[in-house]
Amino acid sequence: MTRRSNRPNVLVMIALVLMTVGGAIAEPLPRLKTLVNFTGANGANPINETLVEGASGHLYGTTNTGGLFDWGAVFKITRSGTLTTLYSFCQQQNCADGSNPVGGLVLGKDGNFYGTTIAGGDGVGTIFRITPEGALTTLHRFVGSDGAYPSAALVQANDGNFYGTASGGGESQFCGSFGCGTVFRISPEGKFRTLHSFDLADGAESEAALIQAADGHLYGTTFQGGDSSYGTVFKITRSGKFTSLHSFSGGDGEYPNAPLLETKKGLFYGTAAFGGTNGYGTIFTMKSDGALTTLHDFTLTDGYVPSGTLVQVSNGNLYGTTESGGSGHAGTLFTITPAGKLTTLHAFCLLSHCADGADPDGGLLRLKNGIFYGTTYGGGTGLVGTVFSVTGLDPFGETVSTLGGAGKTHH
Numbered sequence: 001m002t003r004r005s006n007r008p009n010v011l012v013m014i015a016l017v018l019m020t021v022g023g024a025i026a027e028p029l030p031r032l033k034t035l036v037n038f039t040g041a042n043g044a045n046p047i048n049e050t051l052v053e054g055a056s057g058h059l060y061g062t063t064n065t066g067g068l069f070d071w072g073a074v075f076k077i078t079r080s081g082t083l084t085t086l087y088s089f090c091q092q093q094n095c096a097d098g099s100n101p102v103g104g105l106v107l108g109k110d111g112n113f114y115g116t117t118i119a120g121g122d123g124v125g126t127i128f129r130i131t132p133e134g135a136l137t138t139l140h141r142f143v144g145s146d147g148a149y150p151s152a153a154l155v156q157a158n159d160g161n162f163y164g165t166a167s168g169g170g171e172s173q174f175c176g177s178f179g180c181g182t183v184f185r186i187s188p189e190g191k192f193r194t195l196h197s198f199d200l201a202d203g204a205e206s207e208a209a210l211i212q213a214a215d216g217h218l219y220g221t222t223f224q225g226g227d228s229s230y231g232t233v234f235k236i237t238r239s240g241k242f243t244s245l246h247s248f249s250g251g252d253g254e255y256p257n258a259p260l261l262e263t264k265k266g267l268f269y270g271t272a273a274f275g276g277t278n279g280y281g282t283i284f285t286m287k288s289d290g291a292l293t294t295l296h297d298f299t300l301t302d303g304y305v306p307s308g309t310l311v312q313v314s315n316g317n318l319y320g321t322t323e324s325g326g327s328g329h330a331g332t333l334f335t336i337t338p339a340g341k342l343t344t345l346h347a348f349c350l351l352s353h354c355a356d357g358a359d360p361d362g363g364l365l366r367l368k369n370g371i372f373y374g375t376t377y378g379g380g381t382g383l384v385g386t387v388f389s390v391t392g393l394d395p396f397g398e399t400v401s402t403l404g405g406a407g408k409t410h411h
Contacts, residue, residue: 030333030345032356035081035373036387037380040066042085043073044384046375048151048207048257049104050309050363051077051387054132055111059365059373059387060086062101062115066384071099072117074130077387079371086134095120097138098128103153103209104362105130106162110188114139114162116150124148124169127162127186139190144169146194147182152259153209154186155218159238162186163195163218165206170197180204180225183218183236195240200225202244203232207257209309210236214262215288219245221256221270230254230275233268233286245290250275252294253282258363259309260286261318269295269318271306280304280325283318283336295340300325302344303332308363311372319393321374323361330358330379333390345393354379357386 038044044066051059059077067073067088074087090099098117105113108129117126121141125148130136142148147166154162162185169179171194180198183206198204203222210220218236226232226247231254233246248254253272261269268286276282276297281304283296298304303322310320316338326332330349336342349358357376365373372390380386 030390030392032333032346032388032390034356034380034386034388036077036083037382038063038066038385038387039382040070040384041068042083043067043075044070044382045377046104046362046385046387047102047377048153048307048362049375050153051365051373051375052105052107052113053365053367054107054113056132058132060105060107060113060132061375061387062104063385064100064102064118071095071120072101074101074105074113074115074134074136076132079367079389081387083387086132087130087136089117090120096141097121097136098126098141102151106154106156108156108162108188109160112188114154114156114188116152116154116164118149118151118167125150125166127154127164127190127192129188140186140192142166142169144179145171146192147184148179151207155210155212157212157218157238158216160188161238162188163210163212163238165208165210165220167205167207167223170194172197172199174200175204181206181222183210183220183240183242185238196236196242198222198225200229202226202242203234209259211260211262213268213288214266219260219262219268221258221260223255223257223273231256231272233260233270233290233292235288246286246292248272248275252276252292253284258307261310261312263312269310269312271310271320273305273307273323281306281322283310283320283340283342296336296342298322298325301327302342303334303347305331305361307361308374311364311366313366319364319366319372321360321362321364323359323377328354328358330354331360331376333360333364333374335393346390348376349379353381353383355381357388 043063148169254275358379
């Protein structure tokens with residue numbers, strides 16, 4: 001996807017009241033607080049980012065650019081907003097350690113973090129491990145035939161291995177020199193295997209993290225390819241048996257680039273960045289056999305280009321973000337009921353110079369205390385993104401499902 005530059009100044013402020021399921025009693029207004037303004041030196045432009053909580057209780061993430069060499073960084077942030085840059089990429093000759101991380105980190109069972117860079121290594125991206133203190137080890141350098149340009153977070157399955165996607169490369173010739181992309185597996189020690197090369201007919205350019213569902217299989221989306229070239233939903237076993245589940249046709253969505261969410265009821269939720277009735281993206285539900293139902297069609301006013309994973313809480317409501325649209329023209333924070341009633345909770349770029357951030361194209365992280373955390377790609381005082389928290393959203397208890405597999409919670 002093409003990333004946009006910073007948004008123009010918007011001076012309008014809007015606050016929307018979040019209602020209870022019955023609609024009779026108003027809940028507290030959501031309160032968004034900017035915790036970090038990226039400046040370039042401490043990182044810039046987090047893309048497709050969902051923060052992750054470490055064993056220490058601190059939050060960890062990546063920025064696509066910025067850092068000491070302007071090739072991206074790994075950072076740690078306390079819940080109150082103190083940021084520490086742990087690693088700046090491209091500090092090795094020819095960026096052998098990778099550059100431009102996209103998609104964020106995953107916390108491994110060993111207490112270390114694992115992630116990908118979209119460039120560097122041998123030129124088309126890397127997989128790395130980094131300790132909570134910032135010691136980085138490059139585990140794999142992509143060469144093209146095994147994948148290229150990985151732009152999504154990894155997921156650690158219950159077999160201990162990490163699984164992920166590369167948006168380009170692979171052995172198919174149907175996508176030209178860029179390649180259609182791959183699904184891969186890598187052990188914590190760096191033993192790598194390509195499980196599947198997309199061939200355009202079954203999908204291409206997977207930009208979203210995989211999830212491991214309750215059945216043990218991995219599920220994901222592709223941004224392009226399929227019957228109408230608008231993207232697909234697929235299932236793949238840990239040994240590499242691949243099944244196409246759904247091809248988007250336009251009316252039900254186009255170009256999905258966010259991870260799926262599996263709920264305790266066995267349904268999957270997801271988003272398509274474009275398409276639908278209005279052309280501005282959709283939220284959908286899907287059964288494990290691929291039967292898909294559109295839950296919401298976005299409009300210009302309630303936001304468009306939903307790009308981050310959804311988060312569901314115990315009353316069944318879901319929370320998410322859109323990258324664009326809304327009254328501030330720079331994305332929104334929303335909630336939606338299982339029946340499809342959507343409420344916009346915050347429209348970004350409401351303050352002068354987009355001080356509240358712009359273009360939140362990553363997912364939300366909800367901690368057990370009910371506070372949500374997220375990032376914006378642009379805006380803030382440095383104009384290159386922010387980390388924010390939101391309170392007053394969710395009085396309903398624990399997160400019941402989120403990125404990384406069925407029933408997993410953030411603590």
